Amino acid sequence: MAKKKGIVKNIIFGIIGTIILFVVIVIVNLIIVGKNESIISKGQPIENYSEHNYALLVIDIQEATTGDVSMFPFFKKNSDNLIKNINQIAESFKIQNIPVIYIRSEITNPLVNLINSSFAKGHIGAKYDKRLHTVSELEVVKKNKDSFRNTNLDSILTSNKVNELYVVGLDAAECINATVEAAQNRNYNVNLIEEAILSKSKEMKDSMIVNFKDRGVKVINIDSLDIMK
Secondary structure (H helix, E strand, C coil): CHHHHHHHHHHHHHHHHHHHHHHHHHHHHHHHHHHHHCCCCCCCCCCCCCCCCEEEEEECCECCCCCCCCCCHHHHHCHHHHHHHHHHHHHHHHHCCCCEEEEEECECCHHHHHHCCCCECCCHHHCECCCCCCCCCCEEEECCCCCCCCCCHHHHHHHCCCCEEEEEEECCCCHHHHHHHHHHHCCCEEEEEEEEEECCCHHHHHHHHHHHHHCCCEEECHHHCCCCC
């Protein structure tokens, strides 16, 4: 009987130990992922092109952010107007034969997806919001906040000799912020269209707008958008 009790006790302790080890591995993995995804790429400075060549970056308008499976109430509440503005802007760029590049997040880390599979590859959340009218096939799939880091964005922009970017989408405090910093590291001129970006609250967006302006980013209104000037 004592021997059986000892075996049961060892099994219980083994299970508990395995669970604790698994939790520790998940926590460490999440910490590493969090630090890694916040790294901003430096890249190579772009060439001094003789003409202004523009591109529009549409960032993270996905089912997991603004769509049916979103866990962000402020994004969902303001998504109709946001996506309407983005679609209007994208169409105007398309008419002028200016590249429109759609950027979305897709997570392949199994431990991260175990905790939250919203952006998992193949999950509905990784797809574009169904209200988004894509006007081009130019796509960047990212795993980090910085849209340039370990993606094909650099090659798309350099092949089109782009030197000035217009940015819309979300989140102003996270992926847009990181992408803008990476773009400035490469000497791009950067413009944000105020009615076509969001953060997780109005206060956070307002704070980021001030921050962007202080960093030399031009913040414009949709009504004053004239990329041919």
